[in-house]
Amino acid sequence: MKILIVEDSVRLRRALSEGFQRSGFVFDVAADGQQGSIYARTFEYDVIILDVMLPKLDGLSLLKRLRNQQNIAQILILSAKDGVSDRVRGLELGADDYMVKPFAFDELVARVKTLVRRRHQIKQSAIEVGQLTIDTAKRQAQKSGQVIPLTPAEYNLLENLVLRRGRVLSKSLLQSWLSDSSSEAVSNVIEVLVSNLRRKIRRVGAEQIIQTKRGFGYYVE
Amino acid sequence: MKSIQSRLTTFIILGTAVLLLAAGLIIDRRLSSQLEGEFHKNLLAKAMTLVTLSEHDAGEIEFDLDEELMPEFKRRHQPEYFQLWLADGEVLRKSTSLGNADLRRLNVGLDEPVFTDLNLPGNRSGQAVSFMFIPQTDPDEEDEQDVSGREEERGELVADNASENTIRVQISLAQGREDLDELLLTMRTTLLATFLILMIALAALARYSVSRGLVPLKNMTREVAELDASRLHMRLAGTETEELTPITQQLNGLLDRLEQAFQREKRFSGNVAHELRTPISELRAIAEVGKGWPEERDMVESFFGDLVGLADDMERTVVNLLMLARLDAGTQEVKQEPFDLTELVDGIWKRFGAEVTQREISLDNRLKPGLMVQSDKDKLKLILINVLYNAVSYSPTNSEIVIEANEIESELEIAVSNKAVNLSESDLPMMFERFWRKDQVRAEGNHAGLGLSLVKALAEILNLRIKALLDAGHRFTLSLSGLAPA
Incomplete structure (x- = not known):
């Protein structure tokens, strides 16, 4: 699961980054519409948080452009414009949610x-896989009430696999979802995370849910 | 309060009443004198008939009237009267209708009829004609005297007789004027009735047409009554009434201006709210994230710098707003004093510290050291802060802002120029609008679009002229002229 934040206010961008990072999200940050457009085209995001009044390319134009490019990310508009017509316009242009500043x-x-769940067509925040329950709201995995102690990266990897059940995900794709796009990739980070996850799942006595498709990547049945 | 309708109606009714009355009087005068004249003519004609009945025959005056043929002289009902006198006053003949009474004998001349009013027996009012005449000589005698020369000499003979005979007879013929009076009465009643009917009809017509004529005014009143602050978009429907068109136009013009002012106010308060929303959302996000992870000391401490910047931004917005409000209220006084402009600019530039360093924007202050000017220092400072802040906000990274002064006809012109890549010519007239901001070209950071509108307002009270220019190389120049050197 990965988020893109397009926001021109330096201070807001910083505060959101700090808060999202500590909430365990993986995200990228763009300072203007053009930069946001490039990010959205290059990477696959689950949710895009979009300011409206942006330099270079305004939020609504970017929204239109993304929808024209068949971008399926859930888009949340975060704007100081609180008029009904502004909200309606944003939603009609293809936004999935609208939040007013402050x-x-x-x-x-x-x-x-919520938008992440909707993106993967999940109604409830808790997803049952085998003997495990992945709670996307609390961002934790449990086996019959027992919480498996996972690091944010381990949880993110598990969530990404569970949200796309049955789909084989390559290491590089998983990698792109696990870190912001500017950080350097460490070649075997996914293997290490998968191995840690399997060990922790085994420790609570649950069946293994992460499968390896040799030469391609990993998947959850 | 005077009403146009009642005034117009009164004028029309009174005016027409006077005119109609005058017309009625003239008609009455003309007709009654005509009728009187006719009456006199008839009276005289009848008297002449009587005259032809009198004959002068060998010294005797004969009056040959058979009253049976002229029953009006003997009937009981409204009879007519005549009386004939000889010159010495002896009554020659009088009508049976007179009985024992006499008509008054007037002192009249020969063949000069005199008309008099008189009271007739039976308390009737009447008119009489009296004149003196010379009775005809018996025509048979004349025939006998001169048959052959009759045709030619008759006039002469009569004249001879007239001069020869001194026998004169006076006649008075009196008739009751009931018919005449009745006719006059009918005429006057008709005139009066016509007058009254006309006046009533006219009053109604005047009321109706005046009130019809005032319908556009009433419509306008109704339309104006419907206007209020919440319906300033409404305009008076143009009437086809020539007199009201200028009023309608003026009122609509006033409404245009009012609506614009209202819209401006609305936009202004909306903009103030919007401008405050952005720093508040920043403040809130910082506070909530900090509160969520208070143990992250590095992060929390790094927020303080942002908070100071936020406070600066909000303070500038509030100072600008307050200054604008004071300028709008006209409560700002201008204090002229000499001061060092170069020093002032340097002092202001120092305050831009962090942001300009980060974005590598520099100021080329080309003002001569110790350049003294005479103006209101605080206001000029606020102008320069906003002009420079504007220049910084719209400058691209790694660029230079230039400030310079030119002396033109013993006045100073200060020009601040900067690169403004995405600004276009059409933006220039709008730049001084409150809260105008070209979002697409806005550099990072928050910039309340109040600065230049405040600059404009301040320049006005300092009697400075302000001009915005954009050259082909996308260099934006804002110049202030009219500054007095000290």
């Missing part, structure tokens, strides 16, 4: 999680 950080996080 906003509560916790609410933004909750809405982003």
Whole structure:
């Protein structure tokens, strides 16, 4: 699961980055519409948080452009414009949600999680896989009430696999979802994470859910 | 309060009443004198008939009237009267209708009829004609005297007789004027009735047409009554009434201006709210993230710098707003004093510290050291802060802002120029609008679009002229002229 934040205010961008990072999200940040457009075209995001008044390319034009490019990310508009017509216009252009500034950080996080579920057509925040329950709201995995202690990266990897059940995901794709796009890739990070995950799942006595498709990547049945 | 309708109606009714009355009087005068004249003519004609009945025959005056043939002289009902006198006053004959009474004998001349009013027996009012005449000589005698020369000499003979005979007879003929009076009465009643009917009809017509004529005014009143602050978009429907068109146009013009002012106010408060929303959302996000992870000391400490910047931004917005409000209210006084402009500019530039360093924007201050000017220092400072802030905000990374001064006809012109890549010619007239901001060219950071509108307002009270220019190389120049050197 990966988020793109397009916001021109330096201070807001910083605060959101700090908060999202500590909430365990993987995300990229763009300072203007053009940069946002390049990011959205290059990487696959689950949710895009979009400001409207942006330099170079305004949020609504970017929104239109993304929808024309068949971008399926859930888009949340975060704008200081609170008029009904502004909201309607944003939603009609293809936004999935609209939040007015100033906003509560916790609410933004909750809405982003909801949008992630919607993106993968999941109604409830808890997903049952085998003997495990993945709670996307609390961002934890449990086996019959027992919480498996996972690092944010391990949880993210598990969530990405569970959200796309049955689909074989390559290491590089998984890698791109696990870190922001500017960080350097460490070649065997996914193998290490998968091995850790399997060990922790085994430790609570649950069946293995992560399968290896040799030469291609990993998947959850 | 005077009403146009009642005034117009009164004028029309009174005016027409006077005219109609005058017309009625003239008609009455003309007709009654005509009728009187006719009456006199008839009276005289009848008297002449009587005259032809009198004959002078060998010294005797004969009056040959058979009252049976002229029953009006003997009937009981409204009879007519005549009386004939000889010159010495002896009554020659009088009508049976007179009985024992006499008509008054007037002192009249020969063949000069005199008309008099008189009271007739039976308390009737009447008119009489009296004159003196010379009775005809018996025509048979004349025939006998001169048959052959009759045709030629008759006039002469009569004249001879007239001069020869001194026998004169006076006649008075009196008739009751009931018919005449009745006719006059009918005429006057008709005139009066016509007058009254016309006046009533006219009053109604005047009321109706005036009120019809005032319908556009009433419509306008109704339309104006419907206007209020919430319906300023409404305009008065143009009437086809020539007199009201200028009023309608003026009112609509006023409404245009009012609506614009209202819209401006609305936009202004909306913009103020919007401008405050952005820093508040930043403040809130910083506070909530900090509160969520208070143990992350590095992060929390790094937020303080942002908070100071936020406070600066909000302070500038509020100072600008307050200054604009004071300028709008006209409560700002201008204090002229000499001061060092170069020093002022350097002082202002120092305040831009962090942002300009980060974006590698530099200021080329080309003002002569110790350049003294005479103006209101605080206001000019606010102008320069905003002009420079504007220049910084719209400058691309790694560029230079130039400030220079030119002396033109013992006045100073200060020009601040900077690169503004995406600004276009059409933006220039709008730049001084409150909260105008070209979002697409806005550099990073928050910039309340109040700065240049404040610059404009301040320049006005300092009597400075302000000009915005964009050259082909996309260099934007804002110049202030009219500054007095000290």
